[in-house]
Amino acid sequence: xxxxxxxxxxxxxxxxxxxxxxxxxxLKSSKRFILTGHVRPDGDCVGAQAALASCLERMGAEVLILxxxxxxxxxxxxxxxxxxxAWEGEELPPHDVVVFLDFNELSRCGRLGDAFARAESKxxxxxxxxxxxxxxxxxxxxDVRASATGLLVHRIHEAIGLEVDLAAxxxxxxxxxxxxxxxxxxxxxxETLRVASELVDVGVEPARMFQAxxxxxxxxxxxxxxxxxxxxxxxxxxxxxxxxxxx
Ligand SMILES: [Mn+2]
Numbered sequence: 001x002x003x004x005x006x007x008x009x010x011x012x013x014x015x016x017x018x019x020x021x022x023x024x025x026x027l028k029s030s031k032r033f034i035l036t037g038h039v040r041p042d043g044d045c046v047g048a049q050a051a052l053a054s055c056l057e058r059m060g061a062e063v064l065i066l067x068x069x070x071x072x073x074x075x076x077x078x079x080x081x082x083x084x085x086a087w088e089g090e091e092l093p094p095h096d097v098v099v100f101l102d103f104n105e106l107s108r109c110g111r112l113g114d115a116f117a118r119a120e121s122k123x124x125x126x127x128x129x130x131x132x133x134x135x136x137x138x139x140x141x142x143d144v145r146a147s148a149t150g151l152l153v154h155r156i157h158e159a160i161g162l163e164v165d166l167a168a169x170x171x172x173x174x175x176x177x178x179x180x181x182x183x184x185x186x187x188x189x190x191e192t193l194r195v196a197s198e199l200v201d202v203g204v205e206p207a208r209m210f211q212a213x214x215x216x217x218x219x220x221x222x223x224x225x226x227x228x229x230x231x232x233x234x235x236x237x238x239x240x241x242x243x244x245x246x247x
Pocket of ligand 1: 044045102128147148149179
């Protein structure tokens, strides 16, 4: 087998299509961005937004993350580095580009989609879903083989030649684990694992991320409250028993 015909993983990642190169040009040449997502944005969506916001801000751009809905509390650690705003019908601030992350149907933004359609800004889609219908966007950074949209934001960093910082790393890691089911699904490929490893090098702590996303305590949940109460009662009984035994 002639190995020289197989490009290395690095080279394959850095190979961008003409369409992707054009999208990168828009990202590099614009100053004011709005990043948006679909209604009830999931982990891939908000993670990719956090990562792209960090990337663009380090390139000197102004970035606003504006979604149709608030982010889930389980992802609030992402808000340490980026501000997530939920649209409440207000007028959009002046902006040059809207970036749509993890979806490609404008209607999935709800009424916010109508506001974007009326705006004169350029529209850029960063996504890994198969698109149906006529393209309504100006530029697209799309790869349907990518396990997560966050992985595409990692490729954008590589193509621009920008290091991934902790804010971006936590975002991309959130994206990857959300869309691969913590590396269980069949979309978990070599690039996914290679990037995850790099993110750990940057400072991501997988166990803490798992705790934040999957083991978040919900004291308001009746089952959990019951569990905590009965645990406390058992402990109290145990300590009473211990005390009386000592006496
Ligand atoms: Mn996704």
